[in-house]
């Protein structure tokens with residue numbers, strides 16, 4: 001199957017990494033099912049995707065924490081395109097905080113957005129992905145690899161994401177579906193830029209000065225890795241949760 005015939009659903013495609021993933025698939029002529037809550041931003045991304053080669057673009061306003069909206073999203077995607085090749089579970093939120101900062105509200109928001117929603121989408125997309133021998137790419141985080149007291153619940157949700165990614169391999173493989181995750185280090189997007197003080201950001205950037213490239217990754221580079229994992233070139237890759245941080249995590253353990 002070439003990329004131009006692919007139908008790709010990207011959650012959280014109204015900005016940031018999700019928008020970059022959508023744009024890259026657009027440049028390869030894919031048909032896109034884009035979704036987020038911000039209609040204006042989603043339309044801007046859809047317009048850019050159409051201008052850059054997307055075969056067809058569907059925009060669905062949906063809150064991933066509401067299962068009925070995810071049902072509608074998948075139904076609309078199948079109704080419009082007749083199939084689904086790739087599900088990119090990208091939508092996510094970051095709420096920083098240690099144990100003392102724990103609240104039920106922040107716990108529920110993080111778990112329902114970052115864990116429950118992608119898992120439910122995997123469940124309802126499975127039969128469609130089985131029909132195309134398609135695949136899933138999940139957006140995890142390098143935070144899943146650290147014992148991280150300051151982003152305690154967020155990192156826990158990404159550890160869950162990695163666990164789901166690996167634990168579903170056997171079930172999905174029976175239907176010819178691959179599943180992988182990428183685990184980025186900090187990337188300059190709203191989630192990153194709005195969550196840290198300038199001083200904290202400076203500290204993080206200094207840490208990344210020792211990475212392979214001496215900088216943090218870009219959204220385009222994250223999209224490249226997602227695109228590769230979703231492509232037929234990665235047909236023997238499944239169940240991988242790939243650190244994507246220029247070697248900072250691995251270096252910290254040597």
Ligand SMILES: NC(=O)c1ccc[n+]([C@@H]2O[C@H](COP(=O)([O-])OP(=O)(O)OC[C@H]3O[C@@H](n4cnc5c(N)ncnc54)[C@H](OP(=O)(O)O)[C@@H]3O)[C@@H](O)[C@H]2O)c1
Pocket residue numbers: 011012013014015016017018035036037038039041062063064065089090091092093094113139140141142183184185186187188189190191192
């Ligand atoms: N940037 C980083 O440093 C970094 C590092 C590691 C992992 N990640 C992961 O990468 C993914 C994308 O992050 P990003 O940096 O691109 O963040 P971002 O710029 O804040 O974008 C987040 C996206 O998720 C969507 N979203 C959030 N809550 C939603 C909800 N309840 N329903 C529907 N859509 C929702 C937002 O859309 P609307 O606002 O339109 O709803 C937006 O499109 C996340 O899973 C994040 O955890 C990011």
